[in-house]
Amino acid sequence: MSETNIKLYLKPVDFSKFKAAPWVQSKFSLGKILEKNQAKLPLDKADIVLIGIEEDRNAVERGSAKAPNKIRQYLYHLNRISPRFKILDLGNIKVGKTANDSYFALRDVCNSLVAQGKMVVVLGGSQDLTFGITKAFEEDPFNLVNIDPKFDFKKGIKTINSESYLNFIIEKQPNLYSQTILGYQNYFVDGLELDHSYELGSELKRLGEIRYDMSHIEPYMRDADVLSFDINAIRLLEAPAQYFGSPNGLYAEEACQIGHYAGMADHLKVAGFFNLIPRLDRDDLSSKLMAQVIWHLLEGFYFRKIEAPGSKREDFNEFLLEIDDIDLPLTFYQSHKTGRWWMKISDEEDSREQIISCTEEDYRMAAQNEIPDRWWKNIRKLNRMQNK
Structure with a gap:
């Protein structure tokens, strides 16, 4: 229009x-x-x-x-x-x-x-x-x-x-x-x-x-x-x-x-x-x-700062955490500029990935071998959208 x-x-x-x-x-x-x-x-x-x-x-x-x-x-x-x-x-x-x-x-x-x-x-x-x-x-x-x-x-x-x-x-x-x-x-x-x-x-x-x-x-x-x-x-x-x-x-x-x-x-x-x-x-x-x-x-x-972990990898710390109940490691990103956090999720067939916003607390939970609630909820959403 x-x-x-x-x-x-x-x-x-x-x-x-x-x-x-x-x-x-x-x-x-x-x-x-x-x-x-x-x-x-x-x-x-x-x-x-x-x-x-x-x-x-x-x-x-x-x-x-x-x-x-x-x-x-x-x-x-x-x-x-x-x-x-x-x-x-x-x-x-x-x-x-x-x-x-x-x-x-x-x-x-x-x-x-x-x-x-x-x-x-x-x-x-x-x-x-x-x-x-x-x-x-x-x-x-x-x-x-x-x-x-x-x-x-x-x-x-x-x-x-x-x-x-x-x-x-x-x-x-x-x-x-x-x-x-x-x-x-x-x-x-x-x-x-x-x-x-x-x-x-x-x-x-x-x-x-x-x-x-x-x-x-x-x-x-x-x-x-x-x-x-x-x-x-x-x-x-x-x-x-x-x-x-x-x-x-x-x-x-x-x-x-x-x-x-x-x-x-x-x-x-x-x-x-x-x-x-x-x-x-x-x-x-x-x-x-x-x-x-x-x-x-x-x-x-x-004053917003647009940033995404998938764009300039050098601007982010990347953390891979092994968790007992998940086949693949959980991937977290932290921005050097703002300190904000993201995590990566993928669907059941590992064919579709998505990076979602999260908190440092989510990362700390995963570091203690606990799956963050935010990860479970977003996996379910991703699978639901994939099946529509």
């Missing part, structure tokens, strides 16, 4: 609606760069693109359609990351006659931008829009990471909404390689839901697990193609513009750290931020926080 055709889907940003707060140094603000880039930067020269979508007709609680411009209001107030940051805000996708039309418009826009090598940041809107984003990956395997306090999968439900959209992704997207839920809270999840998620091969990390060591979520982010961030994952005190309203959840700084990891992620192509309801906000606290999470994503993207 050409740049002209993409613009047919979009309403450009009217920057005159976003007046700077008195404390903002306007000439150093992100909004000033975005306004300048809207006038001068061609799409083919941009590295990262913002789009909004004012769609919430399938939300369990309406109101998030008002969020994109509210988030922009506070995002534009924040300081620029670099005066030469090649970033564009293309405006809001025109809402279709039905929510389904909006899903397909979002699919087409994301598909086109990703095909052009752009990373896309989506300002929602309700979280069922994640379904529209994943429709852009119907030709290639993709990894989905959800930041969520619960599982938006309701077995047997045939109607899509912001609490059941995962049904439609898991059941209708054959190229879904991996689905991960980070930050869920166990008292919101039934044991049968847990069992079913494990059967589906989902990766699950409770809030307490990721809080114990936030760096452990980095490998999940590094391999993600799509990120879907539900504001309900943040505790109510710090993000009141939500219908869920739990006293527990991510702290504001943890949400920003997730944004930073997402921006640095080598493979991330689309990141969506959803379910913020401005009419429920107090002092616009949620909009300010979501703007800061997105700012951290943009900063992480600007």
Whole structure:
């Protein structure tokens, strides 16, 4: 799809609606760069693109359609990351006659931008829009990471909404390689839901697990193609513009750290931020926080270091570990530049290899003759994709 055709889907940003707060140094603000880039930067020269979508007709609680411009209001107030940051805000996708039309418009826009090598940041809107984003990956395997306090999968439900959209992704997207839920809270999840998620091969990390060591979520982010961030994952005190309203959840700084990891992620192509309801906000606290999470994503993207063990072997340490229960040695790689870790897996017939992100802890487990859980899970995923 050409740049002209993409613009047919979009309403450009009217920057005159976003007046700077008195404390903002306007000439150093992100909004000033975005306004300048809207006038001068061609799409083919941009590295990262913002789009909004004012769609919430399938939300369990309406109101998030008002969020994109509210988030922009506070995002534009924040300081620029670099005066030469090649970033564009293309405006809001025109809402279709039905929510389904909006899903397909979002699919087409994301598909086109990703095909052009752009990373896309989506300002929602309700979280069922994640379904529209994943429709852009119907030709290639993709990894989905959800930041969520619960599982938006309701077995047997045939109607899509912001609490059941995962049904439609898991059941209708054959190229879904991996689905991960980070930050869920166990008292919101039934044991049968847990069992079913494990059967589906989902990766699950409770809030307490990721809080114990936030760096452990980095490998999940590094391999993600799509990120879907539900504001309900943040505790109510710090993000009141939500219908869920739990006293527990991510702290504001943890949400920003997730944004930073997402921006640095080598493979991330689309990141969506959803379910913020401005009419429920107090002092616009949620909009300010979501703007800061997105700012951290943009900063992480600007400073990201793309590296892969298969490219420049001299930039990596390679470790071969013999384990009793596996015929072939486990291969691990560590980057000289960033200290990050990867491991190599292969399918049952040893005909297909894949290098996946991991932690130093995975390496240390293997060094003690223990097979890392991440290795088992990814072997199962690889074999499942091979058999489709």
